[in-house]
Amino acid sequence: MAREPRIDVEIAAKDAASGLKPDLAQRVADALGRQGVWFAAPPVREGQAPRPDHVWELVGDRPHLGYTATGRANVYLAEGHAALTRPLIFADGFNYGPSDLDGLWRHINAPYDKDKPGFFDQLRSMGIDVVLLGFDQRQTYIQANAAVAVSCVQRVIAERQSDNPLVVGGVSMGGMITRYALARMESDRIDHQTDKYFSLDTPHLGAWIPLVLQQLAYLHESLQQRSDGPGQAELIRSPAAQQLLWAWVENEHYSGPVTTASTLRADFLDDLRGVGWFPMRPYKLGLANGTGNGTGLDLPPGAPVFDLEVDPFQLVARIQPDLGELQNVGSIRFGAPVWSSATSHVPAFDGAPGGTLDSWGRIADAMGLPIEDRFRSSSFVPAVSAIALARDPFQWQSELYLDLRDLPKDETFLDAFCCDGRNSAHGTVTKALAGWFLEQLAGW
Structure with missing residues (x-):
């Protein structure tokens, strides 16, 4: 019998910001990118739309x-x-x-x-x-x-x-x-x-947004209060996202099942x-x-997409590993470990055949990080x-x-x-x- 997919935050302060001095917390927030909604498609400006009748x-x-x-x-x-x-x-x-x-x-x-x-x-x-x-x-x-x-x-x-x-x-x-x-x-x-x-x-x-990216969106909001407009995780916490996503987490500290996390x-x-x-x-x-032929994307399970190290700050975020127990998907260190997350019994969704979403690429652009072209997009709606x-x-x-x-x-x-x-x-x-x-x- 298949084990229930879950996520476990292995290292985290009760409040993500509590383990950091204010200036360091701001530096982490800055490294995670600007305000906005990471997972929202930008409006299409090119081309003409006729006037409706x-x-x-x-x-x-x-x-x-x-x-x-x-x-x-x-x-x-x-x-x-x-x-x-x-x-x-x-x-x-x-x-x-x-x-x-x-x-x-x-x-x-x-x-x-x-x-x-x-x-x-x-x-x-x-x-x-x-x-x-x-x-x-x-x-x-x-x-x-x-x-x-x-x-x-x-x-x-x-x-x-x-x-x-x-x-x-x-x-x-x-x-x-x-x-x-x-x-x-x-x-x-x-x-x-x-x-x-x-x-x-x-x-x-169901749809798929990488769990580590959901967590990073929440983590950014916990470190940097919203200015004007929605925060990074606004779409993730929305009712429609909870209804549609196969796997969902409620915040950056959540540990537990991911398919039944939302009622x-x-x-x-x-x-x-x-x-x-x-x-x-x-x-x-x-x-x-x-x-429809079962051919997916060139996204090796567990491969690091972001591997940023600017002493003493380090951020790692990985392509979803394939099943296994406590497979690391992401971590943040600031000298000492600040936050680390791992999944168990979650398959390699990122590389599955499907309609793609460039979430990895958008976040890399927001954070000013280099990223290989093949890692910019992952499966969003599997075929x-x-x-x-x-x-x-x-x-x-x-x-x-x-x-x-x-x-x-x-x-x-x-x-x-x-x-x-x-x-x-x-x-x-x-x-x-x-x-x-x-x-x-x-x-x-």
């Missing part, structure tokens, strides 16, 4: 834990359309604060083939109306933002000037939000009139099961930025998670490097999926993924 302000159809989420949708009609006719809802994913729908358009519509239109432009040329769905608090509870998605579906149905069914889905967490929304509507016997559901690199089984994840999964797990009526499509492998969300890590090319149909909760030919950046529309998805819609 309509903008809808949306309010969730019901509260979650007393909170009613809000959002908005930008409606882009297809070529030749004067009203919604063949609507496709595309929901935004995980980040901090309100959605930037212009930035989302620029990101998803970025040309992946020279001299060819981008993904959204191709949809509109096919006669498909694009409804971009955004949220005012992307980091809040998935159930709360799913209520906004329900309102968006109902608005589309009310505005549509045809009997054409809907296509509904999203990128990253947007795929999870719309998955829950459609399943909840079915559970409530509300007709969502959706023919196809899709998800682009959605962490159906929010268990509660969300129970809630998802309660509404049916997946919507049953739509044909379910999944797109994965990771490869087996993006294709919704039919496994328990707490017990699937042994399948990280599974070859998915001849996967039996009953081994995934989706009806069809496509993996990229390489491990591409999380949430990126590539030629292979776009071509496959557009073929799926060709007969719609």
Whole structure:
């Protein structure tokens, strides 16, 4: 029987700053980088976003834990359309604060083939109306933002000037939000009139942010109070992160199990099961930025990424080791040891086939540290998670490097999926993924 994955902080003062004199604490904080949110994708400024034909302000159809989420949708009609006719809802994913729908358009519509239109432009040329769905608090509870998605579906149905069914889905967490929304509507016997559901690199089984980077974010905040704006760990402690991450730690001192550290994840999964797990009526499509052949990234387990030594300060942070007992993932010394962390029974997530996130690179840039190009990005949404492998969300890590090319149909909760030919950046529309998805819609 597999042992429960866990983390152990082996050396730490009760308060990280208490073991250091004030000037040394400030030097450690400075070495860990500037203020900001390490794990938030920067807005996409390059490219053009068209003016939407309509903008809808949306309010969730019901509260979650007393909170009613809000959002908005930008409606882009297809070529030749004067009203919604063949609507496709595309929901935004995980980040901090309100959605930037212009930035989302620029990101998803970025040309992946020279001299060819981008993904959204191709949809509109096919006669498909694009409804971009955004949220005012992307980091809040998935159930709360799913209520906004329900309102968006109902608005589309009310505005549509045809009997054409809907296509509904999203990128990253947007795929999870719309998955829950459609399943909840079915559970409530509300007709969502959706023919196809899709998800682009959605962490159906969970996402991964290296545990040592989560800890360093918390450690930075404990040493340096926030100025204006969010702190380094703001996204890590958010409800959505706790619901989506396969492994999570609550602070830099935490020792214990990492898959069950947050009750929010268990509660969300129970809630998802309660509404049916997946919507049953739509044909379910999944797109994965990771490869489907089991080939991962060149990230040797346990290899040091950061190995900074400026006497008497030393910082080491490592690629996630592969299983084992008390495998060191990071340490800080300032003459004497200040903090050290180790994992047990945690597999080599960083190098798994999957959609990548450049968390290591962003933190290296914030800290002014040199970093090899191959270490800048690691797996964020493993391919087996993006294709919704039919496994328990707490017990699937042994399948990280599974070859998915001849996967039996009953081994995934989706009806069809496509993996990229390489491990591409999380949430990126590539030629292979776009071509496959557009073929799926060709007969719609």
